[in-house]
Amino acid sequence: AQKVTQAQTEISVVEKEDVTLDCVYETRDTTYYLFWYKQPPSGELVFLIRRNSFDEQNEISGRYSWNFQKSTSSFNFTITASQVVDSAVYFCALSVKTSGTYKYIFGTGTRLKVLA
């Protein structure tokens, strides 16, 4: 089965707290790509990061960091010193080939609320 699970439906934090959004995936492929997107209240999904299955290095971009662990099939996302503008729904996605085309399998999303 190919699947993405984001077990946290909604998280609320106070501004400046750190928060980690979990993503667990299942795939039969040995080569695959994982993505994170942010969907702010405006509705437009914004690409945050791509990670391939051969690169387990953690990545940091400003206040954002990602921890990819193949051993646990997880690709978690941490926001350090959260800000109100981080409030959004965050989706984790797995790129899978179906009927000859790579498509996304999305998780159900985690709604993050950062309170001032």
Next chain:
Amino acid sequence: GAVVSQHPSWVICKSGTSVKIECRSLDFQATTMFWYRQFPKQSLMLMATSNEGSKATYEQGVEKDKFLINHASLTLSTLTVTSAHPEDSSFYICSARGGTGAYNEQFFGPGTRLTVL
């Protein structure tokens, strides 16, 4: 980054009418475009995949005669909701991708909110 536009951003129509939504990749050529539907507080549900110049591939359960997709050029795809009914009210999102590999990310449009009265 790559920009994808959608028009209109919102539309209200009467039951029984047809509505066309346009999706354009503004600064790149999209070999593949995708159409999604999103219900409130839910994830994105893929409706169909379209490649330029060929027929769209619909996901199971999506009525191809109701949701007509045309991908006439490398920068434009349209979704027409035919004979719309209140249950078709939803947030429709398109995305576009410039390559065909697993590593090619999709760039999303801002979405179109359809309300059918």
